[in-house]
Amino acid sequence: xxxxxxxxxxxxxxxxxxxxxxxxxxxxxxxxxxxxxxxxxxxxxxxxxxxxxxxxxxxxxxxxxxxxxxxxxxxxxxxxxxxxxxxxxxxxxxxxxxxxxxxxxxxxxxxxxxxxxxxxxxxxxxxxxxxxxxxxxxxxxxxxxxxxxxxxxxxxxxxxxxxxxxxxxxxxxxxxxxxxxxxxxxxxxxxxxxxxxxxxxxxxxxxxxxxxxxxxxxxxxxxxxxxxxxxxxxxxxxxxxxxxxxxxxxxxxxxxxxxxxxx
Numbered sequence: 001x002x003x004x005x006x007x008x009x010x011x012x013x014x015x016x017x018x019x020x021x022x023x024x025x026x027x028x029x030x031x032x033x034x035x036x037x038x039x040x041x042x043x044x045x046x047x048x049x050x051x052x053x054x055x056x057x058x059x060x061x062x063x064x065x066x067x068x069x070x071x072x073x074x075x076x077x078x079x080x081x082x083x084x085x086x087x088x089x090x091x092x093x094x095x096x097x098x099x100x101x102x103x104x105x106x107x108x109x110x111x112x113x114x115x116x117x118x119x120x121x122x123x124x125x126x127x128x129x130x131x132x133x134x135x136x137x138x139x140x141x142x143x144x145x146x147x148x149x150x151x152x153x154x155x156x157x158x159x160x161x162x163x164x165x166x167x168x169x170x171x172x173x174x175x176x177x178x179x180x181x182x183x184x185x186x187x188x189x190x191x192x193x194x195x196x197x198x199x200x201x202x203x204x205x206x207x208x209x210x211x212x213x214x215x216x217x218x219x220x221x222x223x224x225x226x227x228x229x230x231x232x233x234x235x236x237x238x239x240x241x242x243x244x245x246x247x248x249x250x251x252x253x254x255x256x257x258x259x260x261x262x263x
Contacts, residue, residue, distance in 0.1 A: 015158035
């Protein structure tokens with residue numbers, strides 16, 4: 001574990017954690033109580049909401065899209081907290097795709113997800129979010145540098161869109177890639193994982209083969225995040241150029257971001 005604080009038990013919010021305590025390449029650490037990540041807050045219980053309200057959050061960044069909101073509902077309201085919705089592409093984007101995940105029979109799942117197709121879809125989506133979502137990630141980092149901390153970033157499961165946005169933020173803070181990957185993989189812990197939803201809960205609909213075909217969509221796999229890092233290197237030649245050219249972060253903005261989030 002990279003975290004240095006005790007993790008709360010939330011019953012209606014999955015995959016919550018403080019990324020504080022992570023070391024940077026220049027000997028500093030991410031400050032605890034400043035940057036959090038989780039799955040959606042739509043099902044937060046009263047106790048969950050009370051805890052989240054105690055964090056002193058300034059901003060909640062919600063990376064879900066309209067289909068997510070239709071499926072899960074809006075986040076609970078946290079008094080005095082600014083909610084910013086910045087839709088990012090779901091790796092399993094599209095109502096029809098999720099309908100297939102929930103309702104598709106074995107032959108459909110084999111056709112769409114088998115033979116490595118599901119994992120390739122995930123890796124490609126991470127590449128796409130790096131290449132095509134520079135404006136969104138720039139907006140988040142500029143907000144954090146200005147006034148938006150403490151902040152919580154979330155999507156549906158807190159794994160892909162939030163995971164990548166957290167990774168981009170940690171890169172800007174000069175956290176080593178290996179540590180970022182280790183934090184990302186924490187989303188695989190049983191109590192964190194997004195529950196696989198199937199309309200038919202019969203044994204056949206959730207057979208070992210079905211669950212194996214669906215697994216790449218719900219796993220946090222290092223290869224996905226590494227595909228994002230490779231894209232940064234291929235397009236911009238490294239993190240420094242990605243931050244300055246891709247995300248438009250001036251040196252003074254990067255310094256301000258680090259001062260807000262690092263010890």
